[in-house]
Amino acid sequence: MIVDIHSAIAELKSVRMSLPVRQELPDESLLNSYERELGVTISDEYRVFLKEASDSVFNGKDALRVTSAQSHPRELLHAAREAWSAGVPKTWLPFCEDNGNYYCISDEGDIRFWAHDGTSSESWPTLGAWIKAVWIDEQ
Numbered sequence: 001m002i003v004d005i006h007s008a009i010a011e012l013k014s015v016r017m018s019l020p021v022r023q024e025l026p027d028e029s030l031l032n033s034y035e036r037e038l039g040v041t042i043s044d045e046y047r048v049f050l051k052e053a054s055d056s057v058f059n060g061k062d063a064l065r066v067t068s069a070q071s072h073p074r075e076l077l078h079a080a081r082e083a084w085s086a087g088v089p090k091t092w093l094p095f096c097e098d099n100g101n102y103y104c105i106s107d108e109g110d111i112r113f114w115a116h117d118g119t120s121s122e123s124w125p126t127l128g129a130w131i132k133a134v135w136i137d138e139q
Helices: 005-015 028-038 044-053 076-086 127-136
Strands: 093-098 101-105 111-114
Touching (some): 005 127, 028 044, 044 093, 044 127, 076 101, 101 127, 111 127
Antiparallel strands (some): 093 101, 101 111
16 A cells, blocks of 8 residues: 555644654754764655654654754664664664564665564555554554
């Protein structure tokens, strides 16, 4: 199922938890800095999500964060390095950690699930499709 990232973000924003403190969302400059530090390219779809809704918490999931202080407990830089050292392919960029498992954007642009205790073939064609199927609809 192909789901437009803007539609997925709009739906996620309509159901997500209200946080007591406003969270920092990254801008282009910060995303460019992360690309350089991680040595990866952040896809256009992921950039839109990071800038508009990466502060979302819903259904027991939240995204890895991109912050200027790099001190958030679920910081993308730290989590990506940890994931790669645990065996996640370096061509995959983790965007959500779930009990030692990772949802990642592959070098081909689709979303892959990496399980710490074995191989998984779960995948979704786009980040928008993953947001809708896993983050919003999965109970």
